[in-house]
Amino acid sequence: MRPMRRVILLIIDGLGDRPSQSLKWLTPLQAAEIPNMDLMAAKGLLGMQYPIAPGVPPGSDSGHLSIFGYDLDKEYPGRGVFEALSEGVVGDGVIFRANFSTVREENGKLIVVDRRAGRVEKEDASLLASELKDLYLLNGEVKAKFVHTLEHRGFLILEGEGLSSLVTDVDPHEEGYYVLEPEPIDDKAVKTAEAVREFLLISYRMLKDHEVNRKRIAEGKLPANFILLRGASSPPKLEPFSSRWGFKPAAVAAGPMYKGIARALEFEVFHPPGATGLPDSDFSSKIRKALDLLEEFDFIYVHMKGTDVASHNKDPQQKVRVLERIDLALEPLTDPPEDLLVVITGDHATPCSLGKHSGDPVPVLFYGRGLPRDDSSNFHELDAQVGGLGWFTGSSMMRLILNYSDRALEYGLRPFPRPRGYIPRIEMLNPLKI
Template identity: 35%
Template structure:
């Protein structure tokens, strides 16, 4: 039996005037998702427990079968695992964004800076900033800062993608010795970065420079039971996003590298579908994650979001369904959270889910979107139960 979860990050949305009161999911041409909805059971999943931030870290942890209220410690440790940084018991890992800002935050990604450029800037920060912590290069604007001291877990800093256009000063950490140090690093980074040759070259080419760092999403190393022990199956992840790779590391899943997978709108959808289909020959569980709809949501671009959904449907889901036809299987398709175009950030609303395959009875839903699934037989569930239901569809009938 093969088990596949396909996550279109941020794919769910709200009705838009520019789409005549419909959502991107409703407008998109997605024959595979619609056909799958007609063959399976549909409903809503609560991926973000009440009171928790609507982050991709919390939501994907839920979908993988780990209740965030028990297992979540922060986003930073997940990204540390993805790039091979081992954390000690008292090490606190922060996500370190390279951003563009003046008095206000212009963007949260420094114009989607190239990874090689970001690596040079991270190296400069390690040489020129006074701190007992250390910076680590990741992918593009998504980097890491690690420092020893559990007191750093209490520093409050907001995700930069939630405060684009707002004052830098209004959102800096304050109130404790640890917060003071993090604030100083963020402010002092501007002096290191602005004059760096990487940024001077970017400016000469009309690109946005990385003008400062933004530290956030910190936490201690989590302790998670391996997937093989929980469910008795061997699995893998396919994603370009470090935090999903990190979840895979802690869950004991293999991370499959896909050339051309960028975690952005230009990701190679065909390659993701091809590698996912091939991985089914070796693994019994696949967690396939595509970031592009979320990026379009943050950009407020409905056309790009529709295009991303259609590409996922055609090149990823379509290829997976062809490969799964040779196996007994169950497959789930869902977003991790909505990223509505009109507000450009994550919200904790329940997400539309399809579960189809062997042993799953079809309901009356014939197409897939945020509204049709409400009439489905799955009802509304906590997302951390999805794996339990995938392993035993009858479990949805038991509380």
């Protein structure tokens, strides 16, 4: 009997794009020299996937959860908790994703100048974060703890009685707009909204004249003078990935949120040497680690972040360079063992022309010995549009992976009392005792 395939799922963050004038109206994937991905495309299957739905811009967290086969309408906990889980922080509070940002005052309001404070350096961000480590709000009823993770990123935890995660973002998600008032979505979140508002005002007063920011201004840099909050969440109760899909999973990632998502789904998480979560990351180190892990695990998720950073910087040339470095790292995957399925895609599109996530589709590549082939010859948006996988949503990704890893069960079989759509491995089932 043919052995079931092991899987390496490579998610290249912000992979999808649109044509750029500076690339002679090619997309970064079309402009890049990526012979290894092109070889796999010529011998594999291509398609296009909408991580959530056509025209819906995913967050990186929601895009990943959809691709991993979770129902966003019922199971999405909010973004903040994934940032906290990346640092091993688990608690009962309300958790927000937080950005150091740059704001300016105008008529008693704050306008967002840069949502990432010029991607503030680690040393400056750490010094500023230490000032916000422990604050008490609402006359001591709520404790606020801010934790810095990477570059401008961090998370805020609010702890106290009577708090709810049903509060709106203060981040307008666009530069040049006012910081938004935190609003309760229902009556249970009134206290949370009040605590958020107090935290924003206190932290702004502490940061705007801080010596770190005075120094940054003197050096011609943007001050990191405000904390933008979004993605309020509570600790998730998500079914482990292994229970849902029957794999023994591991994750290779450096970015905080991606490690957090993996931990929430009970992946074993590995951060190899040289992996930074930035364009300068050692992509070869990640691929080597993934191949090593195949000895123990049968589903390896590998995350590459640098492409998304380049897109947010509106720098298509940098995105091309990052794609070419990723491609060099993928050479060991071009000659896979018979029992390995390689899947390459993105968690969302981030067009360099926009500098933000979009609802555009993302290319997908399935590659392995003995798989069907289509007429595509290169890994980019145009060839993927006519590939043999067709067009689908991210929620179908895991079923396609089960099919092409030779693990899928015929529809209608009921070997295990699980919700419809669950497809267990045969060896996980209980044999009849006689």
